[in-house]
Amino acid sequence: MKKHIPNFITLLNLLSGCIAILFAVKGNLVMAAVFVAAGIFFDFFDGLAARSLNVKSDVGLQLDSLADVVTSGVVPGIVMYQLMSRALLNSGETGRDWTFSGMEFPFEPVALIGLFITLASALRLAKFNVDDRQTDSFIGLPTPANTLLILSLPLILTFQPSPWISALVLNIWVLMGLTVLSCYLLNAELPLFALKFSDWAFAKNKMRYFFLIACLVLIILLKFLAIPAIILLYVLLSVFQNRSRV
Structure with missing residues (x-):
């Protein structure tokens, strides 16, 4: 079942x-x-x-x-x-x-x-x-x-x-x-990070934690206008993360 x-x-x-x-x-x-x-x-x-x-x-x-x-x-x-x-x-x-x-x-x-x-x-x-x-x-x-x-x-x-x-x-x-x-x-x-947590360690997931906190702040401040800003932030953070690994 x-x-x-x-x-x-x-x-x-x-x-x-x-x-x-x-x-x-x-x-x-x-x-x-x-x-x-x-x-x-x-x-x-x-x-x-x-x-x-x-x-x-x-x-x-x-x-x-x-x-x-x-x-x-x-x-x-x-x-x-x-x-x-x-x-x-x-x-x-x-x-x-x-x-x-x-x-x-x-x-x-x-x-x-x-x-x-x-x-x-x-x-x-x-x-x-x-x-x-x-x-x-x-x-x-x-x-x-x-x-x-x-x-x-x-x-x-x-x-x-x-x-x-x-x-x-x-x-x-x-x-x-x-x-x-x-x-x-x-x-x-374009590689983009996923919001899947394999564990809750900050060092391994600091980008995810930062993104989630930023999303919360943007939603409080901008309401529905936050959605395009969040998508843009998601792409930019992923690009930054990829470049930092090179």
Whole structure:
């Protein structure tokens, strides 16, 4: 019975992602973020449960990636599409839907660039499954971290609105640049430290402890604005750590 517990938790991740898609398609990006957060929570605990119960399996590994493709791949792609559509609406660049052979496609062609995040996430997850270098660290930005970065944008717009934030976040060029950066970081040959503690010794985990304390301080000070800052800090600390080892 216990061997099914991690897979059940993984399926809760997948269910959360499916519900998030429904909200994202309807334009409710805040609720989409809520269910993505739930999915990432389950994603963390399915692996923890598998290790604790010693029931890790190949099926569980594949199921975990399939769930992540939905929660941390499809959802951020749709959210970016919605943000780009809003940016185009604000700039007056709307109404350019496709018509092909008499059939209308009610999509903003430019905004479909946001779905590249979904493609890059799927590629990153497929590479992760066959890459034996990523046992205690990551190569490229993990999909949950990238998803939190993208989903932070509608949360910032909703709960920390200001003219300059709205102008920045709903700028089509900023969103396109962020999409390109996101796709690159997901699949870059960039070693990033993992937040997995093999023990609690400070000397061995000082980078992790510093990062967690910095995250707490940033969240207290910046609230949702802290999320992009935390992702940037994560990448910069990983680069610094790699250079110090050379």
